[in-house]
Amino acid sequence: MKVFIAGANGMLAHDLAAMLAERGHEVLKGARPEFDIIDINSVQKTIEGLRPDVVVNCAAYTAVDSAEKERELAFKINGEGPANLATVASEVGSALVHISTDFVFDGKKNTPYNESDPTGPVNVYGESKLAGEINARKILPGSLIVRTSWLYGLQGPNFVKTMIGLLSERESVDVVVDQVGCPTYTVDLAEAVASLVEAGCKGIFHFSNEGVASWYDFAYEIVEILKSKGTRLKLKALRPVLTKKFPRPAPRPSYSVLDKTRYRVAIGSDIPHWRDALKRFLDSHDLEAIKKDTRRC
Numbered sequence: 001m002k003v004f005i006a007g008a009n010g011m012l013a014h015d016l017a018a019m020l021a022e023r024g025h026e027v028l029k030g031a032r033p034e035f036d037i038i039d040i041n042s043v044q045k046t047i048e049g050l051r052p053d054v055v056v057n058c059a060a061y062t063a064v065d066s067a068e069k070e071r072e073l074a075f076k077i078n079g080e081g082p083a084n085l086a087t088v089a090s091e092v093g094s095a096l097v098h099i100s101t102d103f104v105f106d107g108k109k110n111t112p113y114n115e116s117d118p119t120g121p122v123n124v125y126g127e128s129k130l131a132g133e134i135n136a137r138k139i140l141p142g143s144l145i146v147r148t149s150w151l152y153g154l155q156g157p158n159f160v161k162t163m164i165g166l167l168s169e170r171e172s173v174d175v176v177v178d179q180v181g182c183p184t185y186t187v188d189l190a191e192a193v194a195s196l197v198e199a200g201c202k203g204i205f206h207f208s209n210e211g212v213a214s215w216y217d218f219a220y221e222i223v224e225i226l227k228s229k230g231t232r233l234k235l236k237a238l239r240p241v242l243t244k245k246f247p248r249p250a251p252r253p254s255y256s257v258l259d260k261t262r263y264r265v266a267i268g269s270d271i272p273h274w275r276d277a278l279k280r281f282l283d284s285h286d287l288e289a290i291k292k293d294t295r296r297c
């Protein structure tokens, strides 16, 4: 298949491009400044020129806290961007895959969210991502929407990179224990997206790694894996703290575990547990390479 990735310089996009190429697909890429999803002319010129079988939207405004002050920009990129892609994809006859987030939910449940649970974002980022889902499905009803959570990977800033930096610089680190979700390795998500595309799936699917964790559990596991690898850490105390100790501009859902039953039924393969995925990530890259690029954490 000929697959066009919008937002090709992002963390997920990087692993998705590699995964699709490895599986024999032709991968085409669009990234700013040449390709901008909020500029309909840019979207039209690129997609009409390439005529891909599938457009995958990995482009997004992902700065959750800044979105509270940049509402208009967040809605332009996360709401109007997918609408532009859906409009042009439908004109050209391409399928559309749009990546979305656990932040479309309010976090008030205490069992995993499935695809038909009511949405209710608690911050601007979540609201803008929900607008993107709605726009994509309205314009191109056969769009595939993949909601995911707590991403980390080699490319781009993320929690694992931030923690690795902190653990080697500080004797004590406080980590939030009352937000629960599931960390997801971008390589595993890339494989899931590729499988869904190849199977011709449409509609909403949830995908994250298996299991449940708080940010504290996630940090604790990073420490344990690094210690088991003999990494020298300055850290003496990793302390669980409540969200209220770290007030941030954007509220977060306190519970955002995604139910992956629909994915499992459609694809029929096991999903790696987040602890195994994390170990695989930390085992397969040099720590210095992982630590690079923590600028936006």
Ligand SMILES: NC(=O)c1ccc[n+]([C@@H]2O[C@H](COP(=O)([O-])OP(=O)(O)OC[C@H]3O[C@@H](n4cnc5c(N)ncnc54)[C@H](OP(=O)(O)O)[C@@H]3O)[C@@H](O)[C@H]2O)c1
Residues within 6 Å of the ligand: 006, 007, 008, 009, 010, 011, 012, 013, 030, 031, 032, 035, 036, 037, 038, 057, 058, 059, 060, 061, 062, 077, 081, 099, 100, 101, 102, 129, 148, 149, 150, 151, 152, 156
């Ligand atoms: N990160 C997470 O924890 C997480 C969790 C759940 C869901 N998601 C979703 O997963 C997807 C991928 O996330 P990610 O973490 O890989 O994102 P990311 O690393 O922040 O990458 C997003 C990319 O989008 C590009 N972009 C932004 N505005 C654009 C525009 N107007 N036109 C074209 N490209 C534009 C950015 O380009 P520049 O390089 O030019 O800035 C960046 O390369 C997103 O839809 C996100 O909402 C992420």
